Amino acid sequence: xxxxxxxxxxxxxxxxxxxxxxxxxxxxxxxxxxxxxxxxxxxxxxxxxxxxxxxxxxxxxxxxxxxxxxxxxxxx
Numbered sequence: 252x253x254x255x256x257x258x259x260x261x262x263x264x265x266x267x268x269x270x271x272x273x274x275x276x277x278x279x280x281x282x283x284x285x286x287x288x289x290x291x292x293x294x295x296x297x298x299x300x301x302x303x304x305x306x307x308x309x310x311x312x313x314x315x316x317x318x319x320x321x322x323x324x325x326x327x
Contacts, residue, residue: 256291256305257319264292265324272321280322284308291324 253268267289270277285291285307294311295304301316 253323253325255320256293256314256322256324257303257316259293259324261293261296264290265326266290268323268325270322272318276318276321283312285322291322 256265259265267285267287269287270280270285289307292306293303294306297303302313303316303319304311304313305319306312
């Protein structure tokens with residue numbers, strides 16, 4: 252069952268299924284190592300819910316919720 256990164260709870264780990272959105276957005280994430288099959292974990296969520304801090308391949312990124320909604324994930 253696929254869902255988006257914006258919908259998973261804090262501390263949960265999942266795998267990237269695919270990335271939607273504009274071509275430049277997809278390309279940037281792919282260049283940074285966020286490819287299908289990569290494990291991703293939500294580390295913190297800002298008090299007002301935006302942005303999310305995620306852990307990808309040992310590094311931490313901040314991503315806006317509307318961008319996270321374009322990343323389809325599947326539970327591990």
